[in-house]
Amino acid sequence: MASGRVQGKVAVVTGGARGIGAEIGRLLAAEGATVVVADLAPAKDIPTSAEGGPADYRRVDVTDEASVRAAFDDIVATHGRIDVLVNNAGVPGPIKPSHEVVEEEYDLLFAVDVKGVWLCTKHAVRHMLERGGGSVINMSSIYGLVGGARIPLYHAAKGAVRMMTKADAATYATSDIRVNSVHPGSIETQLSTSLSADPSPEAAAYAQRMLDNTPVGHRGTPEDIAYGVLYLASDESRFVTGTELVVDGGYTAV
Numbered sequence: 001m002a003s004g005r006v007q008g009k010v011a012v013v014t015g016g017a018r019g020i021g022a023e024i025g026r027l028l029a030a031e032g033a034t035v036v037v038a039d040l041a042p043a044k045d046i047p048t049s050a051e052g053g054p055a056d057y058r059r060v061d062v063t064d065e066a067s068v069r070a071a072f073d074d075i076v077a078t079h080g081r082i083d084v085l086v087n088n089a090g091v092p093g094p095i096k097p098s099h100e101v102v103e104e105e106y107d108l109l110f111a112v113d114v115k116g117v118w119l120c121t122k123h124a125v126r127h128m129l130e131r132g133g134g135s136v137i138n139m140s141s142i143y144g145l146v147g148g149a150r151i152p153l154y155h156a157a158k159g160a161v162r163m164m165t166k167a168d169a170a171t172y173a174t175s176d177i178r179v180n181s182v183h184p185g186s187i188e189t190q191l192s193t194s195l196s197a198d199p200s201p202e203a204a205a206y207a208q209r210m211l212d213n214t215p216v217g218h219r220g221t222p223e224d225i226a227y228g229v230l231y232l233a234s235d236e237s238r239f240v241t242g243t244e245l246v247v248d249g250g251y252t253a254v
Helices: 019-030 065-079 103-131 152-175 190-197 201-212 222-233
Strands: 010-014 034-039 056-059 084-087 134-139 177-184 244-247
Touching (some): 010 019, 010 065, 019 034, 019 084, 034 065, 056 065, 065 103, 084 103, 103 152, 103 177, 134 152, 134 222, 152 177
Parallel strands (some): 010 084, 177 244
């Protein structure tokens, strides 16, 4: 039963149209937040709000500063503030070793997964500084903490998000803006399902390796990640900043 853990807060969730982002938005709304989905998906694909109608939505390209600035300014004009930013938008990048990656693949991954986090943080924090506080939650990965074969760009990007989180946490701590990262392990999403169904040896090996190295023996769900985000968005975590919340079924413990 919902208990209003983020009652009255305005939360922006990037990449909130599906998967983990959609579940984060659903849970924050159920716990009392006004949720704005920021995504490139068409409006027809945006989840419904807690009241059953369309969720509040802004079409945002997180790689384009003008798009981010305009959307975030409009959110504040509409709702008065931004209390919570969840930087969830991301792409997995190619499953191949560094010598096989092409420049276009590198540019896309870093544009979304790193530049996008920076741009959204930049324009949310502008408003948080004026209001006097807020919570930024960056979606990293267990692969921002440990190494692994065949996805070097993803490791590098999620590692960058982890360190950006710590630097921003130290920078904005005296302004009552907390910045934390969440590090999911193997989660049941459209991506993991597509990897399992992908007939290529690389995708199959990646999916099986993730599952084999998860001590609990199964994948997590988007809801598992959403509850971690809910904690960091709520005032329960008011003394928590610059930290890494790992939700991985024990993957990084062994």
